[in-house]
Amino acid sequence: MAPASRFGDRIAILAHGGYPDNGKTMEGVMRYGDYEIAAVLAHDHAGSRTRESFPDLPDAPIRATMDDVAEPVDALLIGVAPVGGGIDDRWRADIVRALERGCDVVSGLHDQLSEDPEFAALAAEYDATIHELREPPSELPVASGxxxxxxxxxxxxxxxxxxxxxxxxxxxxxxxxxxxxxxxxxxxxxxxxxxxxxxxxxxxxxxxxxxxxxxxxxxxxxxxxxxxxxxxxxxxxxxxxxxxxxxxxxxxxxxxxxxxxxxxxxxxxxxxxxxxxxxxxxxxxxxxxxxxxxxxxxxxxxxxxxxxxxxxxxxxxxxxxxxxxxxxxxxxxxxxxxxxxxxxxx
Amino acid sequence: MAPASRFGDRIAILAHGGYPDNGKTMEGVMRYGDYEIAAVLAHDHAGSRTRESFPDLPDAPIRATMDDVAEPVDALLIGVAPVGGGIDDRWRADIVRALERGCDVVSGLHDQLSEDPEFAALAAEYDATIHELREPPSELPVASGxxxxxxxxxxxxxxxxxxxxxxxxxxxxxxxxxxxxxxxxxxxxxxxxxxxxxxxxxxxxxxxxxxxxxxxxxxxxxxxxxxxxxxxxxxxxxxxxxxxxxxxxxxxxxxxxxxxxxxxxxxxxxxxxxxxxxxxxxxxxxxxxxxxxxxxxxxxxxxxxxxxxxxxxxxxxxxxxxxxxxxxxxxxxxxxxxxxxxxxxx
CATH class of the missing domain: 3.40.50.300 (P-loop containing nucleotide triphosphate hydrolases)
Incomplete structure (x- = not known):
């Protein structure tokens, strides 16, 4: 009955710097999304679990980096949205590691990850997709009723x-x-x-x-x-x-x-x-x-x-x-x- | 009292294929614009004058090509808008000739002239500007009141x-x-x-x-x-x-x-x-x-x-x-x- 999830079944959520208070997308996805959450990435909270901050949400382990996520993951979701919407350099290693695993990356950032040459090259090499949530399709119709x-x-x-x-x-x-x-x-x-x-x-x-x-x-x-x-x-x-x-x-x-x-x-x-x-x-x-x-x-x-x-x-x-x-x-x-x-x- | 015209004082209007019936932009500019119209370009009507079709508008000579416009011209305006908004190949020679004269080109076409490699190179070489009327500025504010x-x-x-x-x-x-x-x-x-x-x-x-x-x-x-x-x-x-x-x-x-x-x-x-x-x-x-x-x-x-x-x-x-x-x-x-x-x- 749940809608098709084009980002896969099992995801990791990147929340460095925004966990637990500034992760509106992370929280929405954990609350309402039809995904298995393999891990939340948050440097400062590695080793704990999300239920400590979000007792009413499905529980997930918190890891420091993508390397600490042993399970297969279909997609890495950027779950925090810093002011300005730019790419935080502290995230780069995890995005790179996800793409190298052939794992899709899902981003609602204003800056497009797919326009980053390193990310684009890795996505092509490892057959991974970078999904830009904010980017509308290039061809849209005029409403016809x-x-x-x-x-x-x-x-x-x-x-x-x-x-x-x-x-x-x-x-x-x-x-x-x-x-x-x-x-x-x-x-x-x-x-x-x-x-x-x-x-x-x-x-x-x-x-x-x-x-x-x-x-x-x-x-x-x-x-x-x-x-x-x-x-x-x-x-x-x-x-x-x-x-x-x-x-x-x-x-x-x-x-x-x-x-x-x-x-x-x-x-x-x-x-x-x-x-x-x-x-x-x-x-x-x-x-x-x-x-x-x-x-x-x-x-x-x-x-x-x-x-x-x-x-x-x-x-x-x-x-x-x-x-x-x-x-x-x-x-x-x-x-x-x-x-x-x-x-x-x- | 008239508004500043950033496209210059004297313009030519390209209307090949659309003259006299499908030139809404041409007609609007001739009726209301604060420009001197050096010429209208329309292959099929060269030698006549615009007053023959538009008796209530300022009169201008009709020429076959940009080469036939001897006067200095600040800008060439694309005055016709074909279905689909694309660049008509029959216009190419006149756009090229205008840019080679250092004359700006003003376009309301859906296809951006400035993305055409030949036009872009000529504009750079001859210090001419291609104005895309349909393209909004890249940085716009959210309304604040x-x-x-x-x-x-x-x-x-x-x-x-x-x-x-x-x-x-x-x-x-x-x-x-x-x-x-x-x-x-x-x-x-x-x-x-x-x-x-x-x-x-x-x-x-x-x-x-x-x-x-x-x-x-x-x-x-x-x-x-x-x-x-x-x-x-x-x-x-x-x-x-x-x-x-x-x-x-x-x-x-x-x-x-x-x-x-x-x-x-x-x-x-x-x-x-x-x-x-x-x-x-x-x-x-x-x-x-x-x-x-x-x-x-x-x-x-x-x-x-x-x-x-x-x-x-x-x-x-x-x-x-x-x-x-x-x-x-x-x-x-x-x-x-x-x-x-x-x-x-x-």
Whole structure:
């Protein structure tokens, strides 16, 4: 039932310098990915195990270098993203050693590993592939509307802002649907989602004219194999900088339903603090009315991140108030699980 | 008062195979550009003059090849855009000859002339520049909201669809404002607009995350020198494929006013015929409400293309009905001039 993983079955994750706090991709892949984790590479933590920092994730040994990973490994995933997105020189030896073992390398870095002459030569010599998660395909179509014809029920996670839980909601909803025996596909549109599912397109890196077409292509391809498709949204339709990502997914994916993600304590746009965040019910109107002439959709429910609310009663109240405000069932997919969203679907 | 033309003062326009009917860029540059047209190159029409086909445009001689253009020329503009956007082999000799004269070459083709080894070598040898109109700058910012601080009044032309007159309205409005003595800048966001003004960024080719930032950068740079800024819109905020272009301009440019462009006889989306076009008043609501939390704006007026309505009374009625529908003054900027829009501004 899990999606095909094009990066193989067993992977190692490079996390030098970012373990345990700055490994968003590592954590996402360990939590939601369908991979066996042979090892996490982190110089400073060699000899310990990941359960010491991440008790709720599948456990894996921590090693100092690729040489310390005796087991066969299909791919080495760069699991940390330093500021600037460049290649850290301390990683070079492990990337070289992985390629020399014929092991693929998977990177979401801004700098392309495949443009590094040494890495490129080794990949060619040892028949290994360097997967660039951030790099969209060079040939993408203009959207033509064919996502409308997909038989699968398409759910798009949308948000009031960036960093409000769209990726997490996507993965939690898909996992819960699979547990109910529903054939479910995930359309990943950002680098962590792509690392988790093994396929997808980083929509924010696609030229504006082709962004809806990229979404459409993914929905058509992945939708053909499933009854339910959960599409990872990006940014927000009303946003100082990134609304283009959001509207391209809305029109390109042609979702039957939306899940509106929001952070319970967010008052202004993430990284744009002077701009106050509009009320959530306005987003319901915006998303549904902007979708309407192209492909009508409705809000299935809301996903509220209450992780900054300690008190249980206050969190429950926040979810109930959010449900009232958006006029649909709501939950915190981590605190209370995604079942209310799934119930609304069936 | 005219904008700086970075392609020089005197240009020749290559129109082989596209003259007179398939030269949208040529026609736009002749109509609105601040260039002296030394010659139009069109094998099949050599010896005649452009006034024979375009009586309302500045007149220019038509020549067979670059060798027949005796006058000094600053730049050769590729004025035709064949389907596919490739380089036509019949143009090669003229491009070579232009570069050998040290003359810049300006191209909006999809294929980049500067990646052609022969052209690149000649440009280097003769110190000529190949300007690729479609290629955005390699370094663009994420939008940060600084367009808000521009003192100039910013007007954005928006549309109900593609090909409803946004570029034409932009140029007509700017020309009329200049005639009234208003210092007016144009922000070009598509290849013809860029060819006309000599600067700009093709928004549809910018990666989605940077499209609003590109708009913002242009508004800040060009706005600093003017009291009025007319920003060329792209596509439509509700569109099967290209809404990302439109919303990036809306949020990035932070316009004070919008001009809503529409084609009087358009019933379904251009090139997406099965999708019926929504009523124009819905667009007023969409554009203003999606802009509101980021930077409030209002519809200054409407620009209706009535060129497919022959009867004068019917055209007048269509404009009046359009004004009623959108709740703002309207005109056909070609048939009746842009003055009603300018009057609404002052």
């Amino acid at each position: 064919i996502a409308e014809e997909v038989d699968a029920t398409v759910v798009l996670t949308v948000g009031t802002d960036c960093a409000v839980g769209k990726m997490t909601t996507t993965m939690e909803l898909a996992a819960a649907a699979r547990e109910r025996g529903i054939s479910t596909g995930v359309v990943a549109t950002g680098q962590t989602g792509i690392a988790i599912t093994g396929r997808g397109i980083a929509i924010d890196r696609v030229q504006a004219d082709f962004a809806a077409g990229a979404a459409e292509q993914l929905v058509v391809e992945i939708g053909a194999d499933h009854d339910l498709l959960v599409v990872e949204g990006q940014a927000s339709i009303v946003h100082p900088a990134f609304a283009a990502d959001s509207i391209a997914l809305l029109h390109g994916a042609r979702p039957d339903y939306l899940v509106l993600c929001h952070d319970a304590t967010r008052e202004s746009y993430h990284n744009f603090e002077p701009v106050p965040l509009p009320a959530a019910d306005r987003y319901v109107e915006w998303y549904t009315s902007i979708a309407d002439p192209i492909s009508p959709t409705e809000v299935l429910g809301g996903a509220l991140d209450t992780s900054d609310i300690d008190e249980e009663a206050a969190a429950r109240t926040a979810v109930a108030e959010y449900a009232d405000r958006i006029g649909a069932p709501a939950t915190d997919v981590i605190r209370y699980g995604p079942e209310p969203l799934l119930d609304a679907l069936e | 600084i367009a808000e601080e521009v003192d100039a009044t910013v007007v954005l032309t928006v549309g109900t669809d593609c090909a409803v007159g946004k570029m034409t309205t932009t140029m007509e409005l700017a020309a009329a404002a200049r005639e009234r003595g208003i210092s007016t800048g144009v922000v070009a966001t598509g290849q013809t607009g860029i060819a006309i003004t000599g600067r700009g960024i093709a928004i549809d080719r910018v990666q989605a995350d940077f499209a609003a930032g590109a708009a913002e950068q242009l508004v800040v740079e060009i706005g600093a020198d003017h009291d009025l800024l007319v920003v060329e819109g792209q596509a439509s905020i509700v569109h099967p494929a290209f809404a990302a272009d439109s919303i990036a301009l809306l949020h990035g440019a932070r316009p004070d006013y919008l001009v809503l462009c529409h084609d009087a006889t358009r019933e379904s989306y251009h090139n997406f015929e099965p999708v019926p076009l929504p009523a124009a008043d819905r667009y007023v609501e969409w554009y203003t409400s999606i802009a509101d939390p980021i930077s409030p704006t209002e519809v200054l007026g409407g620009a209706l293309d009535t060129s497919d309505i022959d009867e004068e009374a019917a055209a007048r009625t269509a404009v009046a009905e359009y004004a009623d529908r959108i709740g703002a003054p309207a005109t056909d900027v070609i048939r009746y001039g842009p003055e009603p829009l300018l009057d609404a501004l002052e």
